[in-house]
Amino acid sequence: MQQERSKFSGSLGFILAAAGSAVGLGNMWRFPYLAAKDGGGLFLVIYLILVVTFGFTLLMSEIAIGRKTRQSSLTAYSTLAKGWGGLGIISIIIPFFILPYYSVIGGWVVKYFVVFVTGQGLAAADDSFFGGFITSSVEPVIFLLIFLGATMFIVYKGVNKGIEAISKVLMPLLLVLVVGIAIFALTVTGGDAEAGRTGMEGFKIYIIPDLDGLTFKDICYTIMDAMGQLFYSVSVAMGIMITYGSYFRDRDNLVRSVNSIQFFDTLVAFLAGIMIIPVVFVFMGKEGLSNAGPGLMFVAMPKVFAQMGTIGTIIGIVFFLAVILAALTSCISILEAVVAGMMDKFGWSRKKSTLIEGIIAIVIAFIVCFGYNLLYFEYQLPNGATAQILDILDYVTNNVLMPVLAIGTCLLIGWKIKPKTIIDEAVKNGERFSRKMLYTIMVKFITPIMLAFLLLSAFGII
Numbered sequence: 001m002q003q004e005r006s007k008f009s010g011s012l013g014f015i016l017a018a019a020g021s022a023v024g025l026g027n028m029w030r031f032p033y034l035a036a037k038d039g040g041g042l043f044l045v046i047y048l049i050l051v052v053t054f055g056f057t058l059l060m061s062e063i064a065i066g067r068k069t070r071q072s073s074l075t076a077y078s079t080l081a082k083g084w085g086g087l088g089i090i091s092i093i094i095p096f097f098i099l100p101y102y103s104v105i106g107g108w109v110v111k112y113f114v115v116f117v118t119g120q121g122l123a124a125a126d127d128s129f130f131g132g133f134i135t136s137s138v139e140p141v142i143f144l145l146i147f148l149g150a151t152m153f154i155v156y157k158g159v160n161k162g163i164e165a166i167s168k169v170l171m172p173l174l175l176v177l178v179v180g181i182a183i184f185a186l187t188v189t190g191g192d193a194e195a196g197r198t199g200m201e202g203f204k205i206y207i208i209p210d211l212d213g214l215t216f217k218d219i220c221y222t223i224m225d226a227m228g229q230l231f232y233s234v235s236v237a238m239g240i241m242i243t244y245g246s247y248f249r250d251r252d253n254l255v256r257s258v259n260s261i262q263f264f265d266t267l268v269a270f271l272a273g274i275m276i277i278p279v280v281f282v283f284m285g286k287e288g289l290s291n292a293g294p295g296l297m298f299v300a301m302p303k304v305f306a307q308m309g310t311i312g313t314i315i316g317i318v319f320f321l322a323v324i325l326a327a328l329t330s331c332i333s334i335l336e337a338v339v340a341g342m343m344d345k346f347g348w349s350r351k352k353s354t355l356i357e358g359i360i361a362i363v364i365a366f367i368v369c370f371g372y373n374l375l376y377f378e379y380q381l382p383n384g385a386t387a388q389i390l391d392i393l394d395y396v397t398n399n400v401l402m403p404v405l406a407i408g409t410c411l412l413i414g415w416k417i418k419p420k421t422i423i424d425e426a427v428k429n430g431e432r433f434s435r436k437m438l439y440t441i442m443v444k445f446i447t448p449i450m451l452a453f454l455l456l457s458a459f460g461i462i
Contacts, residue, residue, distance in 0.1 A: 019265055022233060025297075034229055035206060037225075054231075056442075065242050073091035076242050077091070099338065104369055125302045140369045151335055178271045188282050224457055237405045250429070302316065384460055
């Protein structure tokens with residue numbers, strides 16, 4: 001006999017869990033870099049426009065699908081329309097392969113947190129520290145197991161006692177930490193070696209549009225960067241929001257909840273820029289802002305903290321704690337998407353599904369770790385980047401499968417079951433949906449076209 005489906009206890013629990021999924025490593029290390037690279041305020045304006053159009057369309061679609069079908073993504077698509085189950089398969093493959101490498105990176109964050117807690121922050125600032133750590137055979141595996149083990153435990157506890165309970169603690173704590181570091185970043189002043197640069201100068205670089213020499217081509221690239229960041233940031237096209245939507249109560253306001261998730265995700269991303277850009281500018285100048293991804297998090301930031309003296313160790317501890325919280329809440333949702341799919345498809349218990357997926361993820365994560373030593377090789381991706389195992393998994397899932405799934409979802413809603421299906425689900429309790437016309441146009445025409453451009457850019461075609 002099928003058990004009654006778990007539900008979040010209310011809108012707050014759902015919003016914090018979904019926002020926790022959306023707020024991840026992409027907010028912390030990719031958003032600040034892109035904002036600095038793409039003209040500061042210009043990138044922010046474009047990003048905000050996309051949030052209320054492109055982002056809203058994708059989030060609303062997936063959460064409504066989940067609530068309407070009461071299924072995880074693996075089975076939700078076939079429930080909506082016969083013959084569209086292939087999208088469900090793609091949707092489960094994506095988190096299945098993201099979980100192992102995301103857990104590896106989460107382990108890196110835990111390692112740096114331990115380093116700063118134990119007073120070894122100066123060692124982390126050395127150019128060879130990060131490379132030495134990830135190429136070692138044992139340490140990355142140990143920290144991976146700690147991070148993934150914590151993720152598995154929370155998912156094993158279930159929707160209410162696990163995911164919702166931990167989100168209600170971690171998300172407010174994350175916000176407090178991020179706000180605190182952001183305020184500190186604005187007060188930082190460089191010493192003699194830094195030519196008296198100030199955090200406020202770095203903040204101006206962040207929020208004031210840099211239009212010098214700006215061309216139409218530059219604007220197009222900025223739009224693509226902002227769209228790509230938003231697409232990956234809001235946790236769509238990986239089964240998560242459909243799964244979380246399936247736990248969302250019928251009587252709660254769907255439109256308002258989607259708006260709240262977007263607000264929280266955008267706020268943390270914006271604050272992450274304030275946390276990072278001013279201090280990197282003060283101690284490393286504009287050239288320091290050219291780092292992206294792991295280079296920003298694990299190389300540039302430790303150098304910045306080392307130059308702050310004693311206070312740098314404290315800020316480093318708080319900073320990496322905030323990143324751990326962001327990574328953990330996202331990883332929980334990634335694992336839940338796969339576990340829920342197993343439960344819905346095969347009728348397995350949560351305990352069995354969590355253990356099976358956890359063990360598989362650990363095996364693949366070991367391979368990812370060994371990709372920097374025993375299994376090291378280099379491969380050139382279609383976009384020209386040189387990649388190892390982790391990069392290949394990231395490229396295939398984020399740059400190829402996720403846009404393909406999102407395009408398929410738009411085609412399903414826009415042309416097969418019609419946008420009215422989603423709109424009716426959103427307003428089933430008499431809620432006000434002021435963007436009905438915008439949603440219809442976006443899901444039928446604009447969003448799939450934008451996603452197609454994103455997919456083409458991944459292959460280096462445009």
